[in-house]
Amino acid sequence: MADSTPEQVTLTIDSQTVTVPAGTNLIEAARTVGIEIPHFCYHPRLTIAGNCRMCLVDIEKMPKNQIACSTRAAAGMIVRTRSDKAMKARQGVMEFLLINHPLDCPICDQAGECVLQEFSYHYGTGGSRFEGQKVHHDKNVDLGPHIVFDGERCIKCTRCIRFCEEVTHTHELGLFSRGDHTIIGTFPGRQLDNAYSGCTADICPVGALTVKEFRFKQRVWFLRNTPSICAGCARGCNVNLGINEDRIWRITPRDNDAVNQSWICDEGRLSYQTYQQGERLGRALGSAAAGGATREILAGSGYEQAAATLGEIARKHGGATVAGVTSGHASVEEQAALKELIERAGGSRIALPIHERGDDDALLIRKDKTVNAVGARLVGGANCTAEELLTAIKTGKVRALVVLREDFLGELGAQAMAARGALDFLMTLDWRVTPTVKASDVALPLCAYGEMDGSVINFQGRIQLLRPGLTAYEESDPAWKPLLEIASRLGGAAVPKNFREAFRWAASRIPELSHLDTPALGKYGVSLESPAPGRA
Amino acid sequence: MTSQEYRPLLLKNIHRPDSTSLSAYRESGGYKALERAVKEMTPEQVLEEVKASGLRGRGGAGFPTGMKWGFLPKGPGEKYLVLNADESEPGTFKDRLLMERDPHLVLEGFLIGCYAVGCSRGYIYIRGEFVEGWRILLKAVEEARAANLAGKNILGSGFDCEIVIYRGAGAYICGEETALLESLEGKRGMPRLKPPFPAQVGLYGKPTSVNNVETIANVPLIVEMGSTWYAGIGRPKNTGPKLYCVSGHVRKPGVYEFPLGIPLKELIFEHAGGLLRETRPLKAVIPGGSSVPILPAEKCDVLMDFDSLAAAGTMLGSAGVIVLDDSVCMVDALLNLARFYAHESCGQCTPCREGCGWYVQILERLEKGEGRTSDLDLLLDLSDRIQGNTICPLGDAVAMPVRSYVTVFRDEFQYHVDHKKCLAEPAPAPI
Numbered sequence: 001m002a003d004s005t006p007e008q009v010t011l012t013i014d015s016q017t018v019t020v021p022a023g024t025n026l027i028e029a030a031r032t033v034g035i036e037i038p039h040f041c042y043h044p045r046l047t048i049a050g051n052c053r054m055c056l057v058d059i060e061k062m063p064k065n066q067i068a069c070s071t072r073a074a075a076g077m078i079v080r081t082r083s084d085k086a087m088k089a090r091q092g093v094m095e096f097l098l099i100n101h102p103l104d105c106p107i108c109d110q111a112g113e114c115v116l117q118e119f120s121y122h123y124g125t126g127g128s129r130f131e132g133q134k135v136h137h138d139k140n141v142d143l144g145p146h147i148v149f150d151g152e153r154c155i156k157c158t159r160c161i162r163f164c165e166e167v168t169h170t171h172e173l174g175l176f177s178r179g180d181h182t183i184i185g186t187f188p189g190r191q192l193d194n195a196y197s198g199c200t201a202d203i204c205p206v207g208a209l210t211v212k213e214f215r216f217k218q219r220v221w222f223l224r225n226t227p228s229i230c231a232g233c234a235r236g237c238n239v240n241l242g243i244n245e246d247r248i249w250r251i252t253p254r255d256n257d258a259v260n261q262s263w264i265c266d267e268g269r270l271s272y273q274t275y276q277q278g279e280r281l282g283r284a285l286g287s288a289a290a291g292g293a294t295r296e297i298l299a300g301s302g303y304e305q306a307a308a309t310l311g312e313i314a315r316k317h318g319g320a321t322v323a324g325v326t327s328g329h330a331s332v333e334e335q336a337a338l339k340e341l342i343e344r345a346g347g348s349r350i351a352l353p354i355h356e357r358g359d360d361d362a363l364l365i366r367k368d369k370t371v372n373a374v375g376a377r378l379v380g381g382a383n384c385t386a387e388e389l390l391t392a393i394k395t396g397k398v399r400a401l402v403v404l405r406e407d408f409l410g411e412l413g414a415q416a417m418a419a420r421g422a423l424d425f426l427m428t429l430d431w432r433v434t435p436t437v438k439a440s441d442v443a444l445p446l447c448a449y450g451e452m453d454g455s456v457i458n459f460q461g462r463i464q465l466l467r468p469g470l471t472a473y474e475e476s477d478p479a480w481k482p483l484l485e486i487a488s489r490l491g492g493a494a495v496p497k498n499f500r501e502a503f504r505w506a507a508s509r510i511p512e513l514s515h516l517d518t519p520a521l522g523k524y525g526v527s528l529e530s531p532a533p534g535r536a
Numbered sequence: 537m538t539s540q541e542y543r544p545l546l547l548k549n550i551h552r553p554d555s556t557s558l559s560a561y562r563e564s565g566g567y568k569a570l571e572r573a574v575k576e577m578t579p580e581q582v583l584e585e586v587k588a589s590g591l592r593g594r595g596g597a598g599f600p601t602g603m604k605w606g607f608l609p610k611g612p613g614e615k616y617l618v619l620n621a622d623e624s625e626p627g628t629f630k631d632r633l634l635m636e637r638d639p640h641l642v643l644e645g646f647l648i649g650c651y652a653v654g655c656s657r658g659y660i661y662i663r664g665e666f667v668e669g670w671r672i673l674l675k676a677v678e679e680a681r682a683a684n685l686a687g688k689n690i691l692g693s694g695f696d697c698e699i700v701i702y703r704g705a706g707a708y709i710c711g712e713e714t715a716l717l718e719s720l721e722g723k724r725g726m727p728r729l730k731p732p733f734p735a736q737v738g739l740y741g742k743p744t745s746v747n748n749v750e751t752i753a754n755v756p757l758i759v760e761m762g763s764t765w766y767a768g769i770g771r772p773k774n775t776g777p778k779l780y781c782v783s784g785h786v787r788k789p790g791v792y793e794f795p796l797g798i799p800l801k802e803l804i805f806e807h808a809g810g811l812l813r814e815t816r817p818l819k820a821v822i823p824g825g826s827s828v829p830i831l832p833a834e835k836c837d838v839l840m841d842f843d844s845l846a847a848a849g850t851m852l853g854s855a856g857v858i859v860l861d862d863s864v865c866m867v868d869a870l871l872n873l874a875r876f877y878a879h880e881s882c883g884q885c886t887p888c889r890e891g892c893g894w895y896v897q898i899l900e901r902l903e904k905g906e907g908r909t910s911d912l913d914l915l916l917d918l919s920d921r922i923q924g925n926t927i928c929p930l931g932d933a934v935a936m937p938v939r940s941y942v943t944v945f946r947d948e949f950q951y952h953v954d955h956k957k958c959l960a961e962p963a964p965a966p967i
Contacts, residue, residue, distance in 0.1 A: 048729065049729075050729040050885070050927060051884045051885045051886070051927065052885070052886055053885055053886045053887055053925055053926070053927075054886075056925055063924075064924040064925070065924065065925055067729075070729050088920070088921070089921065089925045091921075092887060092918075092920075092921030092922075092925065093886050093887060093921075093925070095921075096886050096887055096889075096890035096891055096894075096921070097886055097890065099890055099894055100890060100893075129914055130894060132894070132897035132898075132901075133897065135893065155886070156883065156884075156886075156889070174724070175724060175726075175883065175884075177883070178707070178709075178879070178880070178881065178882055178883045179878050179879060179880070179881040179882075179883050179889060179892060179893060180878070180881070180883065180889055180890055180892070180893035181883070182882075182883025182884075182889060
């Protein structure tokens with residue numbers, strides 16, 4: 001934020017007195033008192049284009065209507081958003097925008113969240129005097145790997161162009177042709193192929209740009225948005241999970257100035273597909289029978305068996321032979337619970353596998369592909385690498401291993417699988433069936449992404465909440481529950497009954513979090529460095 | 537001085553066969569004004585002279601040139617003077633004549649302008665179709681450089697000024713000054729939002745003044761003869777010589793130079809040879825290029841200057857005087873104009889982009905005899921919705937003539953609705 005507080009100006013909008021910092025545009029100034037000035041091309045995170053003319057307002061002492069997006073609030077200004085002059089211009093803009101629009105809302109994916117549709121109801125006349133031939137443009141234009149363009153629905157607001165110029169700096173899109181034949185397209189030889197291309201569909205006010213992976217899948221009014229955090233990398237972008245019939249159909253960005261502004265990367269946007277692939281682990285499984293094909297489904301939770309075995313190994317070989325593998329994919333509560341269990345069993349060795357790919361980019365993407373590596377470090381106890389742990393197993397220093405949300409053996413490869421034999425006991429907690437799960441003596445089912453509450457801390461040190469919108473699969477739980485159940489059987493404290501208690505339990509053991517409670521984290525999380533709300 | 541005795545000042549050289557050469561221009565006294573300016577006057581003095589002359593911009597708006605230059609910040613910071621040579625207004629062909637027949641007059645005025653505002657790199661943006669004018673200007677700049685009239689240390693005065701010529705790609709909208717700047721920067725020619733105005737943020741983000749070719753061609757006169765002398769030409773607040781482009785149904789179409797304020801009828805009937813056919817009376821005149829409201833014959837007793845035409849409800853504009861006799865169907869004429877604007881609308885802002893095409897469709901059905909009376913009101917209403925609500929004046933430039941033609945010649949439009957044909961009787965033979 002700026003060092004000095006900007007000067008405040010007071011003006012009048014529709015008879016309401018509004019005081020805003022000097023320089024605020026009239027759309028934002030009106031918003032502060034709940035007055036909507038309709039607009040298509042204006043987007044708070046892009047430069048002002050002023051082309052849609054929908055935000056024309058009537059300002060006293062000005063002969064012409066002025067566009068609110070590029071007019072700055074000034075002291076004493078008297079603005080009328082609903083005078084005859086403003087309304088007539090706005091109705092004109094609405095009518096103009098629709099004359100060449102296909103009006104195909106019944107088959108348009110944007111219907112239900114289309115600004116053109118909404119403003120047409122709110123500010124249009126309900127009819128059109130246009131009777132001629134509409135200008136036709138190409139439809140179903142493949143712009144890139146994720147985006148399809150319908151030239152007839154486009155209202156030429158140029159948000160997508162400005163996004164590619166100003167946010168991604170990739171410059172794929174431009175305006176071509178003139179007059180009512182003006183059309184958006186990619187420059188010759190280019191594709192709309194940047195890491196954030198899906199955002200163009202988010203900011204498209206109409207159904208001109210749609211995401212291939214989502215289009216025609218669901219009517220948006222059937223979707224419930226669950227505010228959550230993208231788990232694709234250490235940024236922890238704020239997102240909405242669009243859910244219907246217990247399934248995520250899309251992930252869209254949720255504004256958070258401090259984390260991801262209004263954007264998410266395409267990988268994060270499509271990350272829900274990953275969670276819908278592969279075999280889920282739904283029940284507690286015991287050892288594989290001879291041949292390894294059939295798994296015994298444990299009667300009950302498996303907690304008793306796990307606690308007994310860990311206790312026995314600790315007694316026989318010493319507590320130090322019990323080790324854990326924690327994970328940046330796990331929540332703070334889960335990581336703290338793993339540490340608790342290992343310590344209850346007398347162990348101290350915990351590995352944190354690293355998942356890095358590519359490089360950090362200038363916008364959002366982080367090379368650390370885990371959402372909560374910072375959490376693992378804050379929780380503490382992670383004191384060795386995966387490779388060091390493997391060596392300890394091979395040399396007999398570790399005989400019992402508890403693995404949390406990691407395919408520990410699978411990712412280390414054949415030599416790790418070979419080392420499996422050196423373990424007396426392998427327990428894995430995961431949401432899907434991995435090679436490590438398959439090799440485990442006990443495997444406990446965990447909630448997958450979207451099925452549970454959990455706190456995660458991003459690379460900036462901001463603690464945020466993962467929220468559930470899906471039913472937990474079969475008998476799956478957040479890992480803190482089975483881990484603390486087993487720990488309690490080894491003499492640990494009572495098991496928290498719900499997420500809030502689990503968070504408080506974990507937070508009380510971590511000085512940086514000890515002042516926090518889940519309601520305080522809200523929708524935007526809290527920075528552990530400067531505990532201010534995320535939305536400035 | 538009557539206009540019969542008037543001796544052209546801007547067009548004095550154009551009839552010389554070698555009029556484009558530096559030597560011919562110098563023989564007739566050319567570049568003396570530049571020499572005087574850079575050697576004997578300070579930039580402020582030049583600016584004051586131009587202000588005192590009352591020179592108003594000849595591109596269409598008639599804004600005082602000295603005041604426009606005065607908006608540029610003083611001091612050493614980088615700033616630009618840009619010559620708008622993108623003459624494209626239908627009915628207008630004066631700048632083209634100046635550039636093709638007297639390029640050094642244009643250059644001299646431009647260099648003096650650059651001196652006055654403190655610009656060391658002036659840009660000439662010339663319309664893409666003016667290939668001939670472009671070649672001539674290129675050669676003229678080369679000659680001027682070789683003669684130390686442009687480039688470093690001009691005439692030993694210490695004033696440096698490079699001139700860069702840029703050819704547009706042929707878009708009417710690039711005559712709008714901010715679209716011109718966009719195009720000059722290599723971008724798609726679309727008008728910018730104002731504010732900021734070019735005098736604050738112009739070419740490459742620097743303070744910029746954009747001036748019309750004819751405007752600039754007046755500057756050597758002012759410097760050479762003095763502002764008092766110059767202000768004696770024409771009428772109060774409408775001073776100086778003016779080029780009038782007369783076209784349409786006249787015997788002698790062409791560019792005519794007279795002081796501002798010549799009576800329109802004198803221009804048509806005495807100088808342009810009168811109407812083309814004796815049997816066809818005057819119907820209307822478009823006095824300032826296609827974008828201005830039309831004057832019906834009975835309102836043509838006006839003086840051709842900024843203020844007189846404004847008082848008559850129209851504009852001097854670019855002084856593109858289009859004379860229409862009674863063979864012209866106003867529905868057809870307006871359709872023709874609407875098609876032009878629909879083709880030239882840049883497509884950036886909604887009312888102009890969508891409205892121009894809509895006008896065309898309505899006018900087409902009226903022309904075909906398929907229109908309705910309500911279409912006439914629809915045309916007027918669309919003009920209300922467009923005018924004043926667009927980014928640049930192109931929207932106004934189409935909305936104004938539509939409103940004017942439909943209002944002034946409403947009976948003719950109504951006739952098309954009622955009788956499915958023109959009220960006007962076409963001329964018997966093609967002209």
